[in-house]
Amino acid sequence: xxxxxxxxxxxxxxxxxxxxxxxxxxxxxxxxxxxxxxxxxxxxxxxxxxxxxxxxxxxxxxxxxxxxxxxxxxxxxxxxxxxxxxxxxxxxxxxxxxxxxxxxxxxxxxxxxxxxxxxxxxxxx
Numbered sequence: 001x002x003x004x005x006x007x008x009x010x011x012x013x014x015x016x017x018x019x020x021x022x023x024x025x026x027x028x029x030x031x032x033x034x035x036x037x038x039x040x041x042x043x044x045x046x047x048x049x050x051x052x053x054x055x056x057x058x059x060x061x062x063x064x065x066x067x068x069x070x071x072x073x074x075x076x077x078x079x080x081x082x083x084x085x086x087x088x089x090x091x092x093x094x095x096x097x098x099x100x101x102x103x104x105x106x107x108x109x110x111x112x113x114x115x116x117x118x119x120x121x122x123x124x125x
Contacts, residue, residue, distance in 0.1 A: 002026035002114040004096050009119030016086050016123070022079040022096030022116055030077040033099040035106055036070060038092035038121075045095065049081060050106040059106065064090075086123045093118040 008020040024030040032053050039045040049070035050059040058070055069082040079096050097112035104111040 002028060002098050002100065004098060004114055004116035006094065006096055006116040006119040009094060009121045011122045011124065012086055014086060014088055014123055014125050017082070017084045018086065018121060020081040020083065020094055020096075020119060020121075022081075024077045024079065024098065028100065030072060030074050030079065030098075033106060034072060034079045035097050035099070035112070036079075036081045036094060037097060037109065038090075038094045039118075040092045045109050046092075047107045048094070051079070083121070086121075088123045088125045091121060091123050093120050 003025045005023045006020060008018060010018060012018055035050040036048040037045045038048055048061050048064055049068055051070045051072055055072050060068060067085045072079045095118045096116045098114040099106065099111055100113045102111045102113055
């Protein structure tokens with residue numbers, strides 16, 4: 001069993017930065033692949049960024065490539081998302097997700113076994 005808790009969301013002006021955190025608790029720590037997704041009202045949850053269990057591999061959606069950076073600290077059982085050059089279209093609820101048992105593609109929500117509760121990010125123009 002894994003519990004994920006996001007933090008760090010808030011209101012920021014366009015061009016600003018935020019860093020999201022996702023604290024993982026459970027017997028397995030955080031040594032598994034994890035991702036960030038985001039969702040706006042009326043839309044499906046969207047893949048943003050992926051990181052392998054040891055941080056050696058990352059992947060990003062084209063919409064955030066070059067602006068966002070995913071990282072993890074397995075000693076602290078924490079996943080991060082550094083978001084720079086934020087745009088109003090980045091406004092969404094951001095979720096972290098853990099892939100413990102599922103080996104399917106990391107782009108799809110069905111590939112994840114555990115989810116956090118989400119944290120709101122609002123970017124004003």
